[in-house]
Amino acid sequence: MDLTDLIITVVKTAVIYIGMIQVVPLMLIVERRGAALIQDRPGPNRVGPFGLFQPIADVIKMMMKEVIIPSQVNKALYLLGPSLVLLPASLVIAALPFGDFFSVFNKPYLLQVANIDVGILYVLAIGSLGIYGILFGGWASNNKFSLMGAMRATSQIISYEIPLGLAACSAVLWYGSFSLREMVVTQEGTLWGVIPNWGVFCQPLGFLLFFIAAFAETNRLPFDLPETEAELVAGFHTEYGPMDFGTFFMAEYMNMATMSGLMVAMYFGGWHLPWIADATLLQWLGSRNILAILQVVTVVTKMAFFMVVYVWVRWTIPRFRFDQLMRLAWKNLIPLGLFNIVLTAVILYLKGAA
Amino acid sequence: MREILFVIFSIFTITAASGVLLSKSPVYSAFSLILSFFGLAGLYLLWGSTFMAMIQILIYTGAIVVLFVFVVMLLNLNTEKENPPNLLFWGISAGSVWLLSLILLRVLTRSIPSKLPAVPVDQLRTISKLLFTRYLWPFEVLSLFLLVMIVAIFAITRTGEIPVGGEKS
Amino acid sequence: MEAFLPVGILFILAIIISAGLFTVKRLLGPRNPVPAKLAVYECGVTPESSARIPFQTGFYLIAVLFLLFDVEAAFFFPWALVYKESLAEGPALLIAMLIYMALLVLGLVYIFRKDCLKLN
Numbered sequence: 001m002d003l004t005d006l007i008i009t010v011v012k013t014a015v016i017y018i019g020m021i022q023v024v025p026l027m028l029i030v031e032r033r034g035a036a037l038i039q040d041r042p043g044p045n046r047v048g049p050f051g052l053f054q055p056i057a058d059v060i061k062m063m064m065k066e067v068i069i070p071s072q073v074n075k076a077l078y079l080l081g082p083s084l085v086l087l088p089a090s091l092v093i094a095a096l097p098f099g100d101f102f103s104v105f106n107k108p109y110l111l112q113v114a115n116i117d118v119g120i121l122y123v124l125a126i127g128s129l130g131i132y133g134i135l136f137g138g139w140a141s142n143n144k145f146s147l148m149g150a151m152r153a154t155s156q157i158i159s160y161e162i163p164l165g166l167a168a169c170s171a172v173l174w175y176g177s178f179s180l181r182e183m184v185v186t187q188e189g190t191l192w193g194v195i196p197n198w199g200v201f202c203q204p205l206g207f208l209l210f211f212i213a214a215f216a217e218t219n220r221l222p223f224d225l226p227e228t229e230a231e232l233v234a235g236f237h238t239e240y241g242p243m244d245f246g247t248f249f250m251a252e253y254m255n256m257a258t259m260s261g262l263m264v265a266m267y268f269g270g271w272h273l274p275w276i277a278d279a280t281l282l283q284w285l286g287s288r289n290i291l292a293i294l295q296v297v298t299v300v301t302k303m304a305f306f307m308v309v310y311v312w313v314r315w316t317i318p319r320f321r322f323d324q325l326m327r328l329a330w331k332n333l334i335p336l337g338l339f340n341i342v343l344t345a346v347i348l349y350l351k352g353a354a
Numbered sequence: 355m356r357e358i359l360f361v362i363f364s365i366f367t368i369t370a371a372s373g374v375l376l377s378k379s380p381v382y383s384a385f386s387l388i389l390s391f392f393g394l395a396g397l398y399l400l401w402g403s404t405f406m407a408m409i410q411i412l413i414y415t416g417a418i419v420v421l422f423v424f425v426v427m428l429l430n431l432n433t434e435k436e437n438p439p440n441l442l443f444w445g446i447s448a449g450s451v452w453l454l455s456l457i458l459l460r461v462l463t464r465s466i467p468s469k470l471p472a473v474p475v476d477q478l479r480t481i482s483k484l485l486f487t488r489y490l491w492p493f494e495v496l497s498l499f500l501l502v503m504i505v506a507i508f509a510i511t512r513t514g515e516i517p518v519g520g521e522k523s
Numbered sequence: 524m525e526a527f528l529p530v531g532i533l534f535i536l537a538i539i540i541s542a543g544l545f546t547v548k549r550l551l552g553p554r555n556p557v558p559a560k561l562a563v564y565e566c567g568v569t570p571e572s573s574a575r576i577p578f579q580t581g582f583y584l585i586a587v588l589f590l591l592f593d594v595e596a597a598f599f600f601p602w603a604l605v606y607k608e609s610l611a612e613g614p615a616l617l618i619a620m621l622i623y624m625a626l627l628v629l630g631l632v633y634i635f636r637k638d639c640l641k642l643n
Contacts, residue, residue: 013532021540067552071561077381083541090537094530114529117478121408121600128416132388135420139381139427143563147427151582158420158589165596169603176607178478178600238564243548247541326585334592335631338624341599345606349617352610399527409597417590424586479608482601486609486616493598494619497626500591504630507587508637 008104013113020093023257024250025055027307034311065242073239074140081137082240082247088129089251089258095119096261097181099271099295100278103288111271111292112181119180120168123262124161127217130251131157138236149235152322153219159329160216160223166337167210170344171266174203180262184270188278196274199267205340207267209333214259216329218252221314223325260306261299268302271295360400367393380426384419391415405478588634595627 029044029052036043045051069075099111116122131154138150175183189197200207216223232238237248264270272278278291285291320328370393373386391414398407485493602620609616 009529013529017536063551072563086541087537094533114526116526118404118408125408125411155582155585162592169599173603345617417593421586421590424583428583482605485601497623501626501630
């Protein structure tokens with residue numbers, strides 16, 4: 001690896017990371033306007049045209065507010081809490097493929113931070129670390145609501161990690177690879193010449209499990225038990241100030257984006273357009289880099305769709321009760337996940353035998 | 355480059371591991387344990403075993419330490435209320451120290467290679483294939499073992515109420 | 524190994540962003556601490572007893588079960604990786620996994636029958 005490679009890698013990483021952070025202000029406005037749309041009220045529309053500058057105002061407000069470090073907290077862990085949530089959320093995006101590759105000086109560079117051969121395991125492993133920020137932050141706050149919220153959050157996240165892992169496992173089974181990039185490459189073309197060869201058509205049950213578990217993993221409604229306002233004030237971040245709240249929120253939105261990216265890569269064909277092969281597109285467009293831009297636009301559009309679904313579901317489905325939540329995970333999702341693995345294995349066996 | 359990283363990760367792991375022993379609060383110990391597991395994962399990466407590194411983070415950091423932290427928080431361990439160590443405690447400690455010293459002696463007297471061995475190609479598939487051919491029986495026995503664990507846990511805890519909030523059970 | 528170099532770069536960037544957020548809030552926010560403001564929040568009333576209360580064993584159970592199932596899942600992954608290639612050599616891997624999974628399902632059935640998580 002020479003210096004040019006290193007510079008391009010650093011720039012690429014920074015661009016992808018900064019791009020993913022931009023999800024936060026975008027989602028702030030989408031979520032608030034979306035909520036308003038569903039609840040039939042105008043929503044924020046005063047700051048800038050159509051209220052588009054609202055996120056900027058929100059962020060400035062958060063930054064200018066007083067920093068309160070309550071007297072009873074365990075200071076080191078309390079201060080680390082938000083960062084411990086943000087760091088894993090930032091690191092998981094490394095495995096997401098945003099496109100095939102672009103070329104600089106006739107040298108190909110992947111449209112992905114890192115092509116990790118154990119991509120899906122990396123996402124599961126690093127993604128599971130987000131709970132420590134919540135757990136330590138909640139415990140260090142030395143507040144009953146925080147501790148209960150942290151306990152609930154952890155129980156919920158670890159319970160739903162199993163169906164998530166099982167769904168991912170059947171995807172690995174289907175594609176025969178851990179790498180998200182290879183999964184996307186496999187999804188090119190069509191199934192029986194009619195429908196796109198996407199994971200969602202080959203692994204419908206797996207996608208459903210992954211989709212449900214993704215909501216629980218990101219603490220989104222209908223699974224936002226950790227912060228049930230009605231019972232726990234604000235859950236694990238009760239004792240945190242505005243900017244720490246902002247950091248938790250940032251991590252939540254980035255996790256949502258990562259989950260959307262995973263669903264796109266594993267089940268919705270990644271950068272592929274339905275029915276059109278990459279080679280044909282390259283012929284039409286004539287340039288590798290224009291194709292790369294088109295691929296990024298495709299992935300981002302698909303991700304945006306899932307982000308809107310997140311908002312849509314949030315304001316449509318009421319919150320679960322905690323025992324219902326646990327029952328859903330252990331009694332329904334985990335047996336279904338195991339069943340899906342067996343089903344996939346048997347289908348693959350029959351396909352191989354035929 | 356790999357040698358430098360090896361030294362960095364090793365020092366990081368050892369420092370974090372001593373943090374586990376030296377912290378006064380068990381929660382801080384758990385936190386140090388997470389850091390030291392990360393150092394270990396880094397070492398696995400250096401050996402080219404990405405799979406082991408990820409499993410290290412997934413299982414040890416993501417699951418086992420959660421359990422530790424839960425126990426610490428559930429039992430609300432207070433350092434001042436600790437029982438004074440008895441004879442059994444001292445016996446076990448002395449035994450472990452002796453065993454550890456012997457292992458260390460064995461390791462240190464061996465010639466230390468000046469270079470790390472090369473990374474094998476496609477470790478991922480090799481490990482997976484070996485696991486389901488040569489080590490198939492240990493693998494199947496493992497699932498029996500896990501089943502026994504599930505039964506044992508319920509036998510030990512007995513009570514299992516719906517965890518709704520923080521009421522005392 | 525080389526594939527993880529960009530992850531290291533990402534890690535450094537993430538640290539910079541986290542530290543930046545931390546510094547910005549400290550620099551911009553006013554500070555005017557008074558004892559009442561720094562007290563533990565308990566809906567306005569004076570806090571009663573420590574927050575470090577013992578918890579139900581249910582949470583502990585969930586954590587242990589998660590650990591066990593996580594270990595199980597960890598073994599599914601290498602199996603899933605080589606399954607497709609091994610099909611040429613007959614259904615040996617399928618049968619191996621079916622035995623493994625049968626025992627796991629037995630464990631799940633035990634959890635439900637004993638109703639230890641009070642799921643019913």
